[in-house]
Amino acid sequence: MNRPQTPLPTVPPGHGGRPRGRSPFGLAAPSILFALAYLLALLVWLAAGEVLPGGRWFAVHLFTLGVLTNLVLTFSEHFGRTVTRTTGERSAWWPLVTNTGVLGVLIGLPGGHRWLLVAGATVVTTSVFLAYRRIRAMRRAAVGARFGWIARIYERAHGAFIHGAVLGALLGSGVLAGSWYGGARIAHLHANVLGWGGLTLLATLVFFGPTMARTRIEPGADARAARWLRRGATGLSVAVLVLLATGLPGSAGASARVVAAAALGVYAVGATIVCVPVARAVAAAPHRTAAQPLVLGVVGLFPVVVAADVVVVAAGAWRWLDALGIAVLTGVLAQAILATLVYLAPMLRGRTTAARDRLIARLEVGARTRAGLVLAGVLACTLGAARLGDGLPLAAAGWTLLAVVSLVTLLTALWPVPHPDDA
Structure with a gap:
């Protein structure tokens, strides 16, 4: 990317206690707090899930609806305004x-209250639709904005959520049942995970991935990403539609799988074209940051997982789909969220430049070890979900490891920063 990226702010020597201005991410704080609350609830569920209602469905939606949706809504709007250079923010409420x-x-769903499920899904979908309208208005108002395509991909991600939410509501309310249930569930998962989460992440990685490593992406990578993410978003839309027909018997279902796999292949190519130059830039960054190893883990895993998804869909090997879902949710999306938290915590919590610098230094301690443990936990959870070896203990060990690393990272980021006079 040719546009100069903003370096971390510095303060002349002797002014380390100077108060810092308002963080550019300050307005994202309420959504971040909601996401952290759901993340803590997810950690509790992972520790005591067997005695809590809802089963695996509840844990997945704690993450996708509670954590992911809060963060995607706030950051897509924030970055949408940044790349289109438009002013204003969504209302605080x-x-x-x-x-x-x-x-x-x-x-609603675990409690058997379908009216509450439908009402809640309607509210969330309406909120996402209105966010889509705001981002679309930004893009149209920003004539000639070089990175307006990023806002366009955010729009496509919001559209994927709406499609996934409609499918989810139809599944949860029992409208889609019988032979349609399996295909609709697979389409719902792809729309929400690869569309809502994946497209937003890929568009953001083009510029924010290198920024978290305090470097720049190579020239021309943003233009290639713009072309292929548009194609990938279209491929995903086609795949979600065709996946609905994979539950049909005989050659009709087999043909639908092949077409869906081909469409997902376009998405996989787009993900690879985005991730490879980001990986090169982040790996070659002259400075070592706390977020850097986590970003490398994200861009390393994403192309591998989506390529495997193409194979699974083409072969109709649905028993592997849960394992791939775990890999995307933990190794790609959750790891990206951890990287973002590590990068933003000093900006949001450092009242002075000195406090920010102390928090940066604190987070850099053991950063590579934490990232390595995240990858180990992702591998164990994925293999456990695939029922390879003794699946249940392996998965339990993986979830425990991920929960511990997440909790340690949260405590490291949120623990009060002492004033120099208190040290």
């Missing part, structure tokens, strides 16, 4: 509205 709907879904 939108996170409250969105999370009222999220709670309705999370309580």
Whole structure:
């Protein structure tokens, strides 16, 4: 990317206690706090899930609806305004509205309250649709913006969520059942995981991945990403539609799988074209940051997992789909969230430049070890979900490892930063 990237702010010697200005991410704080609350709830569920209602469905939606949706909504709008250079922010009460709907879904289905499920899904979907309208208005108002294509991909991601939410509501309410249930569930998962989460992440990685490593992406990579992410988003839309027909018997279902796999192959190529130059830039960065090894893990795993998904869909080997879903949720999306938390925590919590610098130094301690443990936990969870070896103990060990690393990272980022006079 040719546009100069903003370096971390510095302060002249002797002014380390100078108060810092308002963080550019300050308005994202409410959504981040909601996401952290759901993340803590997810850690509790992982520790005591057998005695809690909802089963695996509840854990997945704690992450996708509670954590992921809060963060995607706030950061896609923030970065959408950044790349289109438009002013304004969404109203402060939108996170409250969105999370009222999220709670309705999370309580409605496990509790058997279909009216609450439908109401909650309607509120969340409406919130996402209005966010889509705001981002679309930004892009149209920013005539000639070099990176307006990023806002366009955010729009496509929001559209994927709406499609996935409609499918999810139809599945949860029992409208889609019988032979249609399996294909609709697979389409729902792809729309939400690869569309809502994946497209947003890929568009953001082009510029924010290198920024978290304090470097720049190579020239021309943004133009290639723009072309292939548009194609990948279209491929995913086709795949979601065709996946609905994979439950049909005989040659019709087999043909649908082949077409869906081909469409997902376009998405996989787009993901690879985005991730490879980001990986090269981040690996070659002259400075070592706390987020750097986590970003490398994200861009290393994403192309591998989506390529494997193409094979699974083409072969109809659905028993592997849960394992791939775990790999995407933990190794790609959750790891990207951890990297973002590590990068943003000093900006959000450092009241002074000195406090920010102390928090940066604290997070850099053991950063590579934490990233390595994340990858080990992802591998164990994925193999356990695939039922390779003794699956249950392996998966339990993986989830425990991921929970411990996440908790340690949260404590490291959120623990109060002492004033120099208190040290």
